[in-house]
Amino acid sequence: MEIQKKDIARKDFSTEKFKTDLSIRILEDHEIISGEEGIKYANRKDDRSLNYSMVALDIAERFGLQGKPHYTDEPRQILEVCSGSGQLARYLSEHTHATIIATDGSRELISSAKQRYGPISKIRFEVQDLHNHPYRGENDVVVCKDSFHHLTDPKQAIEELLGLAKPGGYVYIYDLARDAPSVQVERRISLMESDHEKTRILQSLNASFTRDEIKEILNQSSAEAYEIVEPLRFSDESFELHKDQIGIDRVKEHEFDGLSRILILKKVNPRELQRRAKEMLSSQIGDKLRGRKLEGFLEDLS
Secondary structure (H helix, E strand, C coil), X not given: CCEEEECCCCCCCEXXXXXXXXXXXXXXXXXXXXXXXXXXXXCCCCCCHXXXXXXXXXXXXXXXXXXXXXXXXXXXXXXXXXXXXXXXXHHHHHHCCCEEEEEECCXXXXXXXXXXXXXXXXXXXEECCHHHCCCCCCEEEEEEECCHHHCCCHHHHHHHHHHHEEEEEEXXXXXXXXXXXXXXXXXXXXXXXXXXXXXXXXXXXXXXXXXXXXXXXXXXXXXXXEEEECCCCCCHHHHHHCXXXXXHCCCCHHHCCCCEEEEEEECCCHXXXXXXHHHHHHXXXXXXXXXXXXXXXXXXXX
């Protein structure tokens, strides 16, 4: 594991196989979960169905993808990278009218996704690596959930994600926060039955970013604009839609409002920038002309 620079001091946690040091970012050994570990991850016991559904609805609400599209609307496409075994793609297909392309670098996870959700016609599952992805510039929304911390070079990863969006499109990242409140980390771990899964989330937490680190990364990116959604919040409509599921859900991950954060980035649209520049130039020229006319009018009066 690679260790990055000192940053903050936090309470630390441990299992038999791993002890955190949340004052620094400790990278995980691999970006892609594959082989035997991929099979274990696909079959993990930790049920996050409610979280996946609420995040999928959040994406639908933020980007106007709910309900049936109007017949004059252009088809919309969501690309999910690092899609794991397909849970989020499944709920995106339910909550949005977009076509879903779900990709992951792990053959084991995509195989599991196809077995579970392959019959859903709106979803296409593919083995694709983020660093060599074929769908550049084609997607209305690019989604990366629970995986940004796996990526070794976050600045490069941001540019790769933006590169997959259409001009004027969006990137939506949902990821753990290394500066999460300790009480929320403790509670989340206590709800996990498997020590292996506890170890995995602690490793992921230690590989994730603080708010200050994220802001530095985003400020240096080519994004036209960005938003950090923190503390985590979902709409009243989402709580109403999910009330039955919330009632029986054991984890209630939506209550951990500081354990994860959402990042939303907008990709630059060159045509839109040109239009704005023309409007600004036209306005400046208009102001100058009006100023000259006023000066001439005043001279005539004198």
